[in-house]
Amino acid sequence: MSNNCPPLNIEPEMTVLDIISAHRQTEAVFRSYDGAAGECICCKALFEPLKEMTNRYGLDLEEVLTDLKNSEET
């Protein structure tokens, strides 16, 4: 990880929209999981809490959370 900034404050209860609104760079992280989810997460699960979204798509919550927290501002 090349990011020197502290991890972002993101909780599993936050919705996808809340997370992207607060940390714009996380959109790219969600997009990187579109393939695994089988559809566009930002299109189909924008209002779902992260925890429910990962559960619905069979994604690893901790892994997604780590990626989101460590995402770098571009």
Added chain:
Amino acid sequence: MKDIDARGLACPEPVLRTKAALQEERPDRVRVLVDNAPSQQNVQRFLESQGFQTALEQAGADYVVIGQSDSMSSVQSQPAVETRGDAKKIMVMCATDRFGFGDDELGLKLMLNFLRTLKEMGDELWRLVFVNNGVKLTIEGSDVLEDLKAYESAGLKILVCGTCLDHFKLLEKKRVGETTNMLDIVTAMQLADQVINL
């Protein structure tokens, strides 16, 4: 009226722009122009979550989502079903375009008759949801299209599964109802007093 042109933008950008406009300008009315169904659904849902009543218009291939804050007078074509007092809330979900099994021709006739007779439920008919093959009843050329439009004009909220329309490549042919997703359908089920599945 705050106008937002979000055409050419993919989710979540239209919602983010709408959200920013609400936070910065606090408009009582907002009109958002989008050019794809997911953005239309998400913008509409976001506005409703912020206390706006919404209406949807089609402008060629584009969608116009109009939102008006609840504190103001009603939006044009505001669903009357939401001011329904103590009436029981019945949700009818059609997962097929045929009524029953055995003979498809008979099944279609029965389905048409069923949908036309639903009006006898009166105010208790709260949501009409079409999923899977049922979405074919909402597209151009459907024998019940005019009946469904009449229900919608009367205030009944009709939900049409977007994933199903997409699967059958019928997104552009839908002529009635609001394209929706599974979360909205599940939420409607939860809120309904009774769910009738076909």
